[in-house]
Amino acid sequence: MLRALARPMVRIVERWLPDSLVFAIILTFVVAAMSLTLTxxxxxxxxxxxxxxxxxxxxxxxxxxxxxxxGYTLANTGPVRRLLRRISRVPRSPAAAYGFVTLVAGIASLISWGIGLIVGGIMAVQVAQAARERGIRLHYPLLVACAYSGFVVWHMGYSGSGPLAAATPGSFFEDLAPLVPVTQTILAWWNILAIVLVLAAVITSMVLLTPRGDDPIVELGEGQNPLGDPLGRETAEVAPVADSPEDGRGEDKPGEKTLAQRLDGARVITLSIGLALAAYLAVYFAQEGLALTLDIVNWSFLAVIMLVVGSSAQLVKIISEAGKTVGQILLQYPLYAGILGMMTATGLVEVLSSFFVSISTPQTLGIFTMLFAGLINMFVPSGGGQFAVQAPIFVDAADRLGVSHEVVIMAIAYGDQWTNMIQPFWAIPLLAVAGLGIRDILGYTTITLLVSGIVFGGVLLFLGPG
Structure with a gap:
């Protein structure tokens, strides 16, 4: 049934969905029109x-x-390449490959959404390459869709910006209501159960979408490597780096390296800064606990890179290639920031939310909060920014209807992550790693939207007022 449902969705998306940049531009004018007519x-x-x-x-x-x-740079260091290749050889059938990538991406997303996006994209590429070497045919767009589908649980995990804001002293939430500790939101038994149910349902769905019979299969091409190999496979795994003939160094004494060349190729240079970063992270976690932020995730990546890369010269070559992956982000994300600016400046968010509050009851407020969060996420795909806009409205509604604050907090989180499956904003980094476009995966992630939405709605309906 799922495969039959996915086929027309894939065809519709391939034919009608514009490129993610065009989508963002169209969305800008849609929000402008709504702001003019509804406010x-x-x-x-x-x-x-x-x-x-x-x-x-x-x-x-x-x-x-x-x-x-x-993330790209780390994936191209020698030790990490070898580790990823070993892990990617775990699945031994197409169904196992789709389920494995979904599970790994989901677990990584629960730790940190930034880690989940990068790890998901990397694992999709590595599993596809390992399967090709074994003669196993995998539908690469579905495999990448599995990686993005794991992202559907990120806001239920450790880096969930909404629940963290509601639990953080000094945050804007403290002006709205008493703080709500994460033991009542992220670590609540019903949220943990929801994580298990959602991942189980999504993994099962992705496995059931395995192509069969005459279903078309688009494989990762022979010799194609979206992760890149800027140094060549052997060079990436061995510390010594070839000297650059055009750098003008050592011309007077062919065969002898200058001091500058030795420094460029010395591992101790990168190793020393890597150790310094590792020491900083150790102090940070000792003082703050396991408080992951996006900056800490970045410095963790950088620390590992510095510890495992062969030399500064090798690092410069890899990171020069990595720079090619951020173009879409730099171009499109300001457009979404402009959409957020329009919605908050004109009061469009309040107008839309008032409608949902007016039709809610104590039993259904959680579901309507999730539906509204999912709608707003299409226009404002920023978990933290969306929570800041919606929390004041729905906390007040919860107080008026006698609903526990933790219900609406997690309902906003569920809705935010739910419609990410049909919103290109968060898919862009993962797709940049995997080398595909949004049209290639959206038909499949729409299935994830439907399946996860049933679980989220069921959990919120069961909770009721809390």
């Missing part, structure tokens, strides 16, 4: 809200770009 704002207010908002995510854009660059 009292005029064209000048809408335009000003959009323009002022364009720079609203600059810090985040830099952070996610560094995540992508460092």
């Amino acid at each position: 009292d704002s005029g064209p000048v207010e809408v335009l000003r809200g959009w323009g002022d908002g364009l720079a609203g995510l600059l810090e985040f854009i830099a952070q996610i770009s560094i995540v992508l660059v460092l």
Whole structure:
């Protein structure tokens, strides 16, 4: 049934869904039209809200770009390449491969959404390569869709920005209501059960989508490696780096390396900064506990890179290639920041949320909160930013209807991660690693949307007022 349902979705997406950049541009004008018709704002207010908002995510854009660059770089260091190849050889059948990639991406996303996106993309590539070497045919777009499907649980895990904001002293949430500890949200038994149920349902769905009979299969091409191999397979695994003939060094004494060349190829240089970063991280975690932030994830990546890379010269070559993966982020994310600016400046979010609150009861507020969060996520695909906009509205609604705050907190989180499956924003980093476009996977991740939505809704309906 799922395979029969997926086929028309794949065809519709391939035929009608525009490129992710075009999607963001169209969405900009849709939100502008909604702001003009559903609020009292005029064209000048809408335009000003959009323009002022364009720079609203600059810090985040830099952070996610560094995540992508460092993730690519780490994947191309010799020791990590060997480790990933070993892990990627675990699945021994197509069905096992799809389930394995989904599970690994899901677990990584629960630790940190940034890790989940990069690990998911890397594992999809590595599993596809390992399967090709064994003669196992895998449908590569489905495999990458499995990697992105694991991301559907990120906001239920350790880096969930909404629940963390609700539990953090000094956050904006403290002005709305008493803080809600993570033991009542992320670590609540019903949320942990929901994680298990969602992952089980999504993994099962991806396995059931395994192509059979005459179903088309698009494999990762022979010799194709979306992760790149900037140094060549052998060079990436061995510390010595060939001297650059055009750097102008050592010309007077052929065969002898200059001091500069020795420093460029010395492992001790990168090793020393790697040890310094590792020491900083040890102190940080000792003082703060396992408090992952996007910056800490980045410095963790960088520390590992510095500890395992052969030399600074090798690192420069890899990271130069890695820079090619961030173009879409730098181009598209400011457009989403502008959309967020429009929605907050014109009050469009409040107008839409008032409708959902008006039709809710104590038993259904959680579900309607999730549905509204899923809708807003299509326009404002930023977990933290979305929670900041929605929390004041739905905490007040919860107080009026007698619903526990933890219910609406996690309902916002569920809705945010739920419609990520049909929103290109978060898929861009993973697709950059995997070398595909949004049209290649969205038909399959729509199935993830449907399956996970049933589980999320069922959990919230069961909780009721909490």
